[in-house]
Amino acid sequence: RTDGTGRSGRVLILGIETATVKAGCAIGGHEGVLASAHSGKAKRHAENLTPAIEFICGQAGIELGEIGLVAVDVGPGLFTGLRVGVATAKAIAFGLRVPMIGVSSLDLLAFPVRFSNRLIVTAIDARRGELYYAFYRQVPGGVQRLGEHQIGSPDDLASQLLASPDEILLVGDGANRYAEAFEGLAKVELVTHDHCHPSAESLVQLAHARALREEFERPDAIEPIYLRRPDAEINWSVRDAR
Numbered sequence: 001r002t003d004g005t006g007r008s009g010r011v012l013i014l015g016i017e018t019a020t021v022k023a024g025c026a027i028g029g030h031e032g033v034l035a036s037a038h039s040g041k042a043k044r045h046a047e048n049l050t051p052a053i054e055f056i057c058g059q060a061g062i063e064l065g066e067i068g069l070v071a072v073d074v075g076p077g078l079f080t081g082l083r084v085g086v087a088t089a090k091a092i093a094f095g096l097r098v099p100m101i102g103v104s105s106l107d108l109l110a111f112p113v114r115f116s117n118r119l120i121v122t123a124i125d126a127r128r129g130e131l132y133y134a135f136y137r138q139v140p141g142g143v144q145r146l147g148e149h150q151i152g153s154p155d156d157l158a159s160q161l162l163a164s165p166d167e168i169l170l171v172g173d174g175a176n177r178y179a180e181a182f183e184g185l186a187k188v189e190l191v192t193h194d195h196c197h198p199s200a201e202s203l204v205q206l207a208h209a210r211a212l213r214e215e216f217e218r219p220d221a222i223e224p225i226y227l228r229r230p231d232a233e234i235n236w237s238v239r240d241a242r
Helices: 045-060 079-096 105-113 154-163 173-177 200-212 231-241
Strands: 013-017 023-029 032-039 069-073 100-103 119-127 130-139 142-145 150-152 168-171 188-190
Touching: 013 045, 013 079, 013 200, 023 045, 023 200, 032 045, 032 200, 045 079, 069 079, 069 200, 079 100, 100 105, 100 200, 105 119, 105 130, 105 142, 105 168, 105 200, 119 154, 119 173, 130 154, 130 173
Parallel strands: 013 069, 069 100, 119 168, 168 188
Antiparallel strands: 013 023, 023 032, 119 130, 130 142, 130 150
């Protein structure tokens, strides 16, 4: 089949996730995730992504032409990784003439712990001593983000957590990197092993739920979420100032 519905007549989703140092891709649909691959090699997303997509197509026993929807992590996250992931996802979607769905990296972090009745806080390492973070509540069928994505120092986030009356579940590689900032916060549990990075499996699952609601996006409408300028641009600004 080359109509994007796969052998079962249901849409097949390719998920591409490159917002952090651990990048991945996955294929799935109404039957769940059929195949996935992840790599923890930082700064090598561009050379690893295409072979990984070919690998999971082989593992799932499908042709790339059977994909009916491309989902991508749109950040916030590491600038270069996001550019690679979004550009690759758009190229595939344009080539196959299929729609896309963009999902926030912080939403992806919250998804695996959606059954917690605590306030869920996700935090991704933004480098330069900062974090990208967001707050979530459990709702029927998943979690809901409370407000916009934020960027700030670990101490900024710790102050917000300290002021909250809730029991808190803190998730993400950023929270783990700056764990000392959250030590001593009695109502905060830091997840230190699992769920530290957004996953391509979660991306496929979230995209499938949105596809059922027909929340599709045109490839040219997908844009990465940048909460600040890229590091290279900041460095040039500093040089100009000098």
